[in-house]
Amino acid sequence: MYTIQLLASSFFFFAQDAGADSTKSSFQTLLIIPIMLVAMYFLVILPNKKEDKKRKEMIANLQKGDTVVTNSGLHGKIVEFKDNNETVVISISANTNVTFETSAIQKKK
Missing domain, CATH: 2.30.30 (SH3 type barrels.)
Known part of the structure; x- marks a missing residue:
């Protein structure tokens, strides 16, 4: 619950700060995209690759x-x-x- 409140407050902080300076807000927006892609890689793609590798090894070792x-x-x-x-x-x-x-x-x- 606390982490949701912290995320919401930081989101609102960035939303309020965006109106102050347009170059700063566009830089923040461009910075968020690579961060989200890296997070997606570590949270979704990498575990799936490990699971697929483990399953292929299991299939190769069947008798x-x-x-x-x-x-x-x-x-x-x-x-x-x-x-x-x-x-x-x-x-x-x-x-x-x-x-x-x-x-x-x-x-x-």
């Missing part, structure tokens, strides 16, 4: 017999790999096998 969960929420055990490890056959029941792309695997249990 027969691993229990996995697909993007659709299907749980099963890997039976075999096909097409140069691009597709995987998953056993979801005693006599039921389903073929998925390896990219459809969400996590390994």
Whole structure:
């Protein structure tokens, strides 16, 4: 709650100060854009890159017999790999096998 009040008061300070000098306000506006882009990179893009890298490593290390969960929420055990490890056959029941792309695997249990 305190941080919201602090942000609101600093915003109003900049808004009041903007009317005083037009060159100063345009400089502040131009300064805010790169700061927002840097913040976006560290808060959104970098964590997504790390998550993607971790998921690709997990997919590369899959082996027969691993229990996995697909993007659709299907749980099963890997039976075999096909097409140069691009597709995987998953056993979801005693006599039921389903073929998925390896990219459809969400996590390994």
